[in-house]
Amino acid sequence: MKMVIAIVQDKDSPKLAQNLIQAGVRATKLASTGGFLHAGNTTFLIGTDEERVPEVLSLIRTSCRSREQVVTPMSPMGSQVESYVPYPVSVQVGGATIFVLDVERFEQY
Amino acid sequence: MKMVIAIVQDKDSPKLAQNLIQAGVRATKLASTGGFLHAGNTTFLIGTDEERVPEVLSLIRTSCRSREQVVTPMSPMGSQVESYVPYPVSVQVGGATIFVLDVERFEQY
Amino acid sequence: MKMVIAIVQDKDSPKLAQNLIQAGVRATKLASTGGFLHAGNTTFLIGTDEERVPEVLSLIRTSCRSREQVVTPMSPMGSQVESYVPYPVSVQVGGATIFVLDVERFEQY
Numbered sequence A, B, C: 001m002k003m004v005i006a007i008v009q010d011k012d013s014p015k016l017a018q019n020l021i022q023a024g025v026r027a028t029k030l031a032s033t034g035g036f037l038h039a040g041n042t043t044f045l046i047g048t049d050e051e052r053v054p055e056v057l058s059l060i061r062t063s064c065r066s067r068e069q070v071v072t073p074m075s076p077m078g079s080q081v082e083s084y085v086p087y088p089v090s091v092q093v094g095g096a097t098i099f100v101l102d103v104e105r106f107e108q109y
């Protein structure tokens, strides 16, 4: 058993959830926030058999797409704070960030 | 140290939290959503010594129970979309879905 | 790649998020609740290269501090329920509780 943790944009979450259901892959969703843009996103927890990990990754890749977001950062990225004037910048946010972890034991009651 | 990730129904969460406190087991709760029914549920993160994992699993098993939920699915489970008429179906939701993962390092500051 | 799961007090979350950005460390935040005090806290998921784990831990240690919280427990910690009179107790809440887990595979689409 493996735990796939996938962080995706909120816009792609319904499509990914639907594609997982149709493939018979079980999942749990958590509301989350990006550390950089502080925008809402969705973290999926997907416990799946090891053999199905490639299929789950390709489901995520086809359901989620990268987008450009225009943001006005609240504070400087670097260290200069004195003459900081906030202005809009465009940031490319990827479709999905995915971590696969090993599960030692799986139970359902 | 092991990380026990347990997804339980919201109704059982207060009882499980209480039973964990009484057993002196520390935990953190996350609000979550089921991938299939889109109903709210609770994800517990429980960091515990390896020897206590069986005790924690049996605490979860006795605190959480399976229930029948009647739902009207928003869209077809399979691929036919044309003549889809939503009607209520009854789904058995288990008491708990549990993943045990290995923790390489634990710190508290 | 390692997954650092850090549970910190809400008060320290903005400072930690800022320090992570300045160090170029990526992170995702989840709203969470303590199992004991039922107070809100923040769970950070930080995927980072193994060599940077010590730096990430020390960033968390310097960004988060322990505080005393006064609470009136809703119900007895032990088993006696009959003559329970709730009265305020002071509890020391640590700066951060941190779990480091191994990541087998990391992908970004």
Ligand SMILES: Nc1ncnc2c1ncn2[C@@H]1O[C@@H]2COP(=O)(O)O[C@H]3[C@@H](O)[C@H](n4cnc5c(N)ncnc54)O[C@@H]3COP(=O)(O)O[C@H]2[C@H]1O
Pocket: A007, A033, A034, A035, A036, A037, A038, A039, A041, A077, A091, A092, A093, A094, A095, A096, A097, C021, C022, C024, C025, C026, C027, C028, C029, C045, C046, C047, C048
């Ligand atoms: N220090 C920095 N300097 C310049 N640009 C920066 C930056 N940190 C992030 N970005 C850019 O901003 C986008 C959104 O980041 P955010 O942290 O809000 O939202 C992130 C975060 O919630 C999560 N994430 C990405 N890498 C992560 C990691 N290693 N650990 C935990 N969460 C991660 O995935 C979301 C999307 O990440 P993605 O890389 O596609 O897209 C990122 C990246 O293109």
Ligand SMILES: Nc1ncnc2c1ncn2[C@@H]1O[C@@H]2COP(=O)(O)O[C@H]3[C@@H](O)[C@H](n4cnc5c(N)ncnc54)O[C@@H]3COP(=O)(O)O[C@H]2[C@H]1O
Pocket: A021, A022, A024, A025, A026, A027, A028, A029, A045, A046, A047, A048, B007, B033, B034, B035, B036, B037, B038, B039, B041, B077, B091, B092, B093, B094, B095, B096, B097
């Ligand atoms: N494709 C499908 N076709 C037919 N019936 C389906 C189905 N997917 C789920 N169900 C049924 O619906 C119940 C609720 O699923 P849901 O995804 O909302 O809520 C789930 C989900 O949040 C979590 N979960 C279960 N297995 C998981 C896994 N492998 N990975 C991540 N989360 C899981 O535990 C909750 C309860 O799961 P449980 O298995 O007891 O109960 C499930 C199961 O009986």
Ligand SMILES: Nc1ncnc2c1ncn2[C@@H]1O[C@@H]2COP(=O)(O)O[C@H]3[C@@H](O)[C@H](n4cnc5c(N)ncnc54)O[C@@H]3COP(=O)(O)O[C@H]2[C@H]1O
Pocket: B021, B022, B024, B025, B026, B027, B028, B029, B045, B046, B047, B048, C007, C033, C034, C035, C036, C037, C038, C039, C041, C077, C091, C092, C093, C094, C095, C096, C097
């Ligand atoms: N059974 C008990 N008897 C007496 N005192 C108790 C107790 N359980 C907790 N406490 C105290 O209350 C503080 C807040 O715990 P809470 O569970 O709300 O909030 C916790 C919880 O959300 C998380 N946490 C700590 N250890 C954990 C673990 N092993 N697994 C998962 N989450 C943990 O970190 C937060 C802060 O923990 P920290 O240890 O610094 O601080 C704890 C601890 O000092």
